[in-house]
Amino acid sequence: MARTTGSHAEQTGPRIRAAALTLFARHGFAAVSMRQIAAEVGVQVGALYNYTPDKQSLLFELMRSHLEGLLEACVVPTNLAPQDQLAWFTRFHIRYHHARPEEVFIAYMELRNLAPDNFARIEALRGCYEKKLEDIIVSGCSTGAFNTRDTKIATLAVIAMLTGITTWFRPGGRLSLEDIQSQYVQMVQRLFVPDPRP
Amino acid sequence: MARTTGSHAEQTGPRIRAAALTLFARHGFAAVSMRQIAAEVGVQVGALYNYTPDKQSLLFELMRSHLEGLLEACVVPTNLAPQDQLAWFTRFHIRYHHARPEEVFIAYMELRNLAPDNFARIEALRGCYEKKLEDIIVSGCSTGAFNTRDTKIATLAVIAMLTGITTWFRPGGRLSLEDIQSQYVQMVQRLFVPDPRP
DNA sequence: CATTGTTTTGAACGAATGTTCAGTTAATTA
């Protein structure tokens, strides 16, 4: 036997990436074999190599497309005041990441398994995303709406805080996604409120 | 050849754990072979099995000892006011984790590779640590010193924010460890300051 | 229906994996 009924490249390609996404997220890149991915798709190992030059590229492509989608979707409304831009970013981040738990997990956990060139490209994309938040913070500081000692650290603190949500949030839990968004908006905004002068 | 000059169990055991720690942190559990660990120690593969029943136990032991050390060291001074307890915890967390980057990295990245029983034990230990912080937050809320919508979420937000430091902080950088501690103390405390009523 | 081009199979490659163990050597004890 060889080519099976109803085989199409347009279907197999995405299905391979979907299977890799799920398996990498669940077990980790290094712990997943090409044969497991093929089995998930319902295909033999060799067929995978019509769609990716190697395993490493499969991982890189998943990360790249996730981060480029993130950057494309994250268009900060510059007409808003800094406080509202910050609230918008917070809500955007939580919603976007919550809808893609597997992509997020991989993008933050499998950096080690990228070849140096690929690593640099992914880091650059992540840097672009962080810059969008930092720009909001910087502009808030320049108008006096925000107060913080170091905008770079504040940026990283906010990102870490928001990204941490994906490690514990499960749908159907105690709190709705809206509850979480509004509480995080409050917490993030508080980070930049000047201390009261007694 | 067999037993080499100067071979002692008291030395080899710790050296194996140290090598595993470094290699797991650098390349990930699944990507490191027992032969690599043995080579790092300067020993043959078989010798490792005098010190660990298998590779999985090696990982578990690293995580367990890290978290138990963390719990043992984290004794919150209950005589302080909640604000000061929170500041103490923030400084403690940053300092303790900064001194052990490899342990921290493994404890947060390799949970997937734990067998179910081991995973449950590690999660329980981590829960104990988070509880120490939550107790501070709860006590602050009960005295009115703190304000927050949900203590559980606030706890996880603070932990995520603090733990995120290890992903970017490198010694010799722009900021000293003391700078970082004091800025994070400020940010964490701000998280619990009630919003101004106009 | 015959031909062409695409997609998949199935088997194979060498290398690497975790683990076991009989045998060998160094250190310790008597």
Next chain:
DNA sequence: TAATTAACTGAACATTCGTTCAAAACAATG
């Protein structure tokens, strides 16, 4: 010094790994 114990070697085990490729089977075209 001789006997015993502890530590390690070196080789082997059966699997599994990522990757390659000729051959086979299907879909599309004329």
